[in-house]
Amino acid sequence: MEEVCEAAGISRRTFFNYFPTKEDAIIGHADDDVPADIIDEFVAGGSDSPSGEISPTLFRDLVRLSLQLSEHMSASEEETRQLIAVVKKEPQLILRIMGVTEQREAQFARDVARREGVPADHPVVQMAVVLLGTIARKSSMAYFSDGNTRPYQELLMENISAASLLFSQPFNTLETTAAEGHQ
Template sequence: MSNSANIDGGLRERKRAATRTAITAVARSMTAEHGLNGFTVEEVCEAAGISRRTFFNYFHSKEDAVIGSFSDELPTDALEVFNQNTSRTPDSISGTLLAALHVLTVTLMERSSISRAEVQQFIAAITAEPQLLARLTLEGEARERQFAELVAAREGLDPDHPEVMTATVLFGAVSKKTAQQFFSEDNERPYRGILEQNLNAARKLFAQPLATNHQLGPNPLESSKDPA
């Protein structure tokens, strides 16, 4: 692919992202002010300066527009870097998974155009329409499954593999906490610095040994079994 084609593709992607962001910002603002049923798709289109057809090229409904970027696809180039794994091991996650997840997460956040004001706007919209929480929960579950499938594909394992599930749950929790800290009103630190601090804290915890059988004591379920 030529350099000009790459540039054109990048411009188109940024233009689409800007349009999507504008639609979502308007939908969230209107939801926070009027409630989800207090405005129409046509009013969103007018405020965002787009046609009805353009709206439906990006979103199926007002609810989709409010949820917004949670449904966006991951950039192809970032996924290509993430999937470069030359250290697969049989029936186990590789030793490069954490670093790959670290790079992917920082890349996605630093490319994102979402601002603290937009996050607050989203919270206001959800507060105004609690019914969106159910939709947000479903979106979150879908993203978790997508994340597990992404990790599983990189590692050559099943999404239900214990190490894949544990990696996705733990890394997801750290990422979520990092985002909350980053978008807080009094934060002045960069995202990557907060994420690195939180990941190092998690590594320090999970590098510690587990309790021994002696420390755990007898298993009441085992001791209650009838002798054979």
């Protein structure tokens, strides 16, 4: 800790003004790396839809937002690999990462809800958060896997396209319910 403070030219007290704990210095804050202008542009994109109705461009705009946010990731590949190594040595950091992730997902839900004029617990908002979070995690795992040479955005788009293809298939709840009743 002293080495970090000395290298930064600050006291321990100043350090802890910015980071309440050492773990926070490693993990960061929930609002780090989320440029307000990108979120504002995303939220404004839903203004053409009547309040309370899901915008017909929501999925497209979520994809665009995901790509824009991935371009603004501040951590380099090497920094991310170092973080992974630290987490392997200090597994208690996983809980902190999970907490930050939950905070980011809650904020993302509020942003989507604000854009669409619906509550944050609206089913479409919740699915947007869960699905995009899962797609981003899968893309990240592939990106940081040994031997990967593909850019993150390419992996992200591949996974978004796969999800889009899956969800574009016809689905009839009446047929599904009837089929379940005959089992």
